[in-house]
Amino acid sequence: MIRTLRPGLRCVEVPNGDVMDDPTNMFIIGENPVVLIDPGSMPGLDTVVDTLNGLGNPVVSEIWLTHVHIDHGESANEVRRHTGAPIRFHELELPELHATPHDIELDGPIATGEILKHTGYAFEAVLTPGHAAGHLSFVETSENFAIVGDLVTGWGSSAIFPPWGDLADYIDSLQLMARRGSNPLYPSHGEPVENGPEALQRFVHRRLERERQILEILNSDPLPAEKIRDQLYGELPQDLINDVTGNVILHLEKLERQLEVQRIDAEGSVLYRRC
Numbered sequence: 001m002i003r004t005l006r007p008g009l010r011c012v013e014v015p016n017g018d019v020m021d022d023p024t025n026m027f028i029i030g031e032n033p034v035v036l037i038d039p040g041s042m043p044g045l046d047t048v049v050d051t052l053n054g055l056g057n058p059v060v061s062e063i064w065l066t067h068v069h070i071d072h073g074e075s076a077n078e079v080r081r082h083t084g085a086p087i088r089f090h091e092l093e094l095p096e097l098h099a100t101p102h103d104i105e106l107d108g109p110i111a112t113g114e115i116l117k118h119t120g121y122a123f124e125a126v127l128t129p130g131h132a133a134g135h136l137s138f139v140e141t142s143e144n145f146a147i148v149g150d151l152v153t154g155w156g157s158s159a160i161f162p163p164w165g166d167l168a169d170y171i172d173s174l175q176l177m178a179r180r181g182s183n184p185l186y187p188s189h190g191e192p193v194e195n196g197p198e199a200l201q202r203f204v205h206r207r208l209e210r211e212r213q214i215l216e217i218l219n220s221d222p223l224p225a226e227k228i229r230d231q232l233y234g235e236l237p238q239d240l241i242n243d244v245t246g247n248v249i250l251h252l253e254k255l256e257r258q259l260e261v262q263r264i265d266a267e268g269s270v271l272y273r274r275c
Ligand SMILES: [Zn+2]
Pocket: 067, 069, 131, 132, 150
C-alpha cells in the first residue's frame, strides 16, 4: 500500500522475506519522473515492480541508497534493470559492499554535502556514519524533514555491527542530526519519528549513560565483558545474550580508543580495566 507522507513524498513497505522480519520503507519522491530511495531486498522486488505498475510506470530517474545493507539495496540492480535508472550511493559504502555476497552497481557516487534536486525538493546528502561507514541521511533543505535510513528506526536507535559499524561515529551522527533539528525523521523501518531532535538527544543520552555505568562498574576490579553485561542487565533471555554482549563490547572498544579503558589479555580470557 502506498502512503503519502507529504506532497511529492510517498512510501511503500517492501517485505524482506527471510532476510528480516520488518519490512523496509521505500521512499518515492515526485510523481513522474520519480526517485526511489532504498528499494529493499530481493524478496521485496515484486512489491517494488507492482508499486511502479500501480503508479502507471513513471520514469524512474535515479535510485538512491542510504547505505548498502541487504535490506536496503539488494534488489537495486534488478530495479535498475527494470527501469534503467542509475544507482547512487556514497563511495564509503564500497568496502562493506565488496565484503558482502550481494552486488550493487554504483553508477554515480553521492558526495558528502551534495545537493540532490528532484521535483521541487532539494535534499542535502548528509554523511551520518556509524550504522554503516557511508550511511547517508537526505535532509530536505527548505522544509528540513529528513529521510534517515537506519540512523534511527520508528521504535528506537539502531543496531551497530562491527567492523563496518562504529559506535563513536554513530553517536556523533545522532548529535549532528539533533543539531540540525530536522523534523520529522523518516526512517527505513517503522513509523516516522515526529519529535526528531528530542528523540535523537534521548538516544545519545542513553548511550552515554551506558558508557558512564560501564566506567563505574570498572572502578573496582578488571572484568570480562560478560560480567559487565551481567551487572548492567542482570538475567537476560537466551536469544538476547549475544546481541547485548556485542553491544557492551562496542562500548568497551570505544572507551579503549578514548584511553579510558584498557584491554588485558589474561590466560585466554579478555579483561577490561579502567585506565
Ligand atoms: Zn542497515
